[in-house]
Amino acid sequence: xxxxxxxxxxxxxxxxxxxxxxxxxxxxxxxxxxxxxxxxxxxxxxxxxxxxxxxxxxxxxxxxxxxxxxxxxxxxxxxxxxxxxxxxxxxxxxxxxxxxxxxxxxxxxxxxxxxxxxxxxxxxxxxxxxxxxxxxxxxxxxxxxxxxxxxxxxxxxxxxxxxxxxxxxxxxxxxxxxxxxxxxxxxxxxxxxxxxxxxxxxxxxxxxxxxxxxxxxxxxxxxxxxxxxxxxxxxxxxxxxxxxxxxxxxxxxxxxxxxxxxxx
Numbered sequence: 001x002x003x004x005x006x007x008x009x010x011x012x013x014x015x016x017x018x019x020x021x022x023x024x025x026x027x028x029x030x031x032x033x034x035x036x037x038x039x040x041x042x043x044x045x046x047x048x049x050x051x052x053x054x055x056x057x058x059x060x061x062x063x064x065x066x067x068x069x070x071x072x073x074x075x076x077x078x079x080x081x082x083x084x085x086x087x088x089x090x091x092x093x094x095x096x097x098x099x100x101x102x103x104x105x106x107x108x109x110x111x112x113x114x115x116x117x118x119x120x121x122x123x124x125x126x127x128x129x130x131x132x133x134x135x136x137x138x139x140x141x142x143x144x145x146x147x148x149x150x151x152x153x154x155x156x157x158x159x160x161x162x163x164x165x166x167x168x169x170x171x172x173x174x175x176x177x178x179x180x181x182x183x184x185x186x187x188x189x190x191x192x193x194x195x196x197x198x199x200x201x202x203x204x205x206x207x208x209x210x211x212x213x214x215x216x217x218x219x220x221x222x223x224x225x226x227x228x229x230x231x232x233x234x235x236x237x238x239x240x241x242x243x244x245x246x247x248x249x250x251x252x253x254x255x256x257x258x259x260x261x262x263x264x
Contacts, residue, residue, distance in 0.1 A: 001031055003151065003239025003262040004246075005166045005232045008040075009255055011063045011070055011112045014119050018182070019249040020257035024120035027247065028259065033163045035080045035128045037087075037154055039147075039235075040113030041168040041228040044136035049095055049146075050105040052131040053084035058109035075115035080128040081106075083158050087130070090153035098145055100135060108133075113167040134234070136227055140210040143230045147237025164238045166231030170197060171222045171256040186250045189218035194248075194256045201236075201243040201260065209233075232260070239263030 006024070013021050030036070042062060043050070059074045084104055091102045110118075114131055135146055147166070154162045171190045186194070196216045200208045210233075213219050223229050236243065239262025247259040 005235035005260040006117045007169045007257045014116045023247040028121045030121045038114045038165045042111040042113040043133045045133040049102045050133040051084045052108040053081045053104040053106045054079045060109045060111045077125040077129040080130045086157040090157045094149035140233045143233035144237035147234035151238035166235035168228040168231035170258045172228040173254045189221045192217040193222045204241045
């Protein structure tokens with residue numbers, strides 16, 4: 001379980017009893033690892049990929065309007081400044097070939113795309129967490145290449161046991177939030193998009209996947225902006241095929257809460 005994509009949902013997933021929350025808490029079983037490397041939809045950078053290098057990264061409450069309890073939660077996992085610096089060095093050449101630079105960021109903490117799923121899946125917070133920013137704007141093809149470069153660099157300087165996680169959402173039509181019940185059926189547009197994505201992932205049709213805007217039904221409806229889908233391509237680039245769905249459920253009719261594993 002070295003390469004994962006997790007749909008992290010809304011921040012209050014961490015205090016929810018939904019099937020997705022229960023799966024992350026009781027079914028994902030993240031392995032012991034030297035570090036969890038997480039690329040979140042909520043840390044996008046242009047031109048320069050940032051690698052968080054804080055020794056004790058803060059828990060960022062980067063949301064508003066949710067339950068007061070959420071703003072008191074802390075995920076006190078250590079950072080990995082040594083790994084961060086070696087990863088920056090290892091990524092420099094492959095990212096330069098893609099027209100990007102890379103730099104350490106000693107001030108960046110853990111946004112909710114990082115700490116919400118980890119608080120459920122690894123509540124002990126005993127594994128160092130290394131956040132890496134998502135190149136943005138970017139194509140699906142560039143995100144695949146970035147994921148492959150990231151995995152190769154991680155293997156070279158940290159080790160093959162490190163876990164790479166893309167954290168986003170396989171559907172993300174927030175404009176329709178509130179139009180459906182928490183446990184109600186999905187919106188037809190969201191259901192059709194997810195069915196298409198699952199088919200392409202399971203058959204390994206990369207050509208169709210990278211052309212999702214043109215080929216997927218209701219692609220733009222589900223992702224008016226694509227920062228929540230690109231972490232899936234990062235994870236696919238990191239792990240390659242086969243793709244295996246570990247969990248699938250719906251929340252609020254528009255959020256497909258899929259978790260996928262890529263590679264062996």
